[in-house]
Amino acid sequence: MKELLQAIVSDLVENKDAIEITEDEENADGVTIFHLHVAPDDMGRVIGKQGRIAKAIRIIMRAGAIRHNKKVMVEID
Numbered sequence: 001m002k003e004l005l006q007a008i009v010s011d012l013v014e015n016k017d018a019i020e021i022t023e024d025e026e027n028a029d030g031v032t033i034f035h036l037h038v039a040p041d042d043m044g045r046v047i048g049k050q051g052r053i054a055k056a057i058r059i060i061m062r063a064g065a066i067r068h069n070k071k072v073m074v075e076i077d
Helices: 002-012 040-047 049-067
Strands: 020-023 031-037 071-076
Touching: 002 020, 002 031, 002 040, 002 049, 040 049, 040 071, 049 071
Parallel strands: 031 071
Antiparallel strands: 020 031
């Protein structure tokens, strides 16, 4: 799942070296949380107008997780 998030975000940002993804352990509800950090200049590209790109990233990640019988959440920091 981390690789999927990396692939999605790397196509959106200019500074690919600044992408940092951390993964929390599964919580009591069985949800794995991914924390996405990008360069401040690329934050707008990842979030998009009215959060549309961020929402799309979250939807794709949830759809990918369902294929592996998992639950994920993406937080953009």
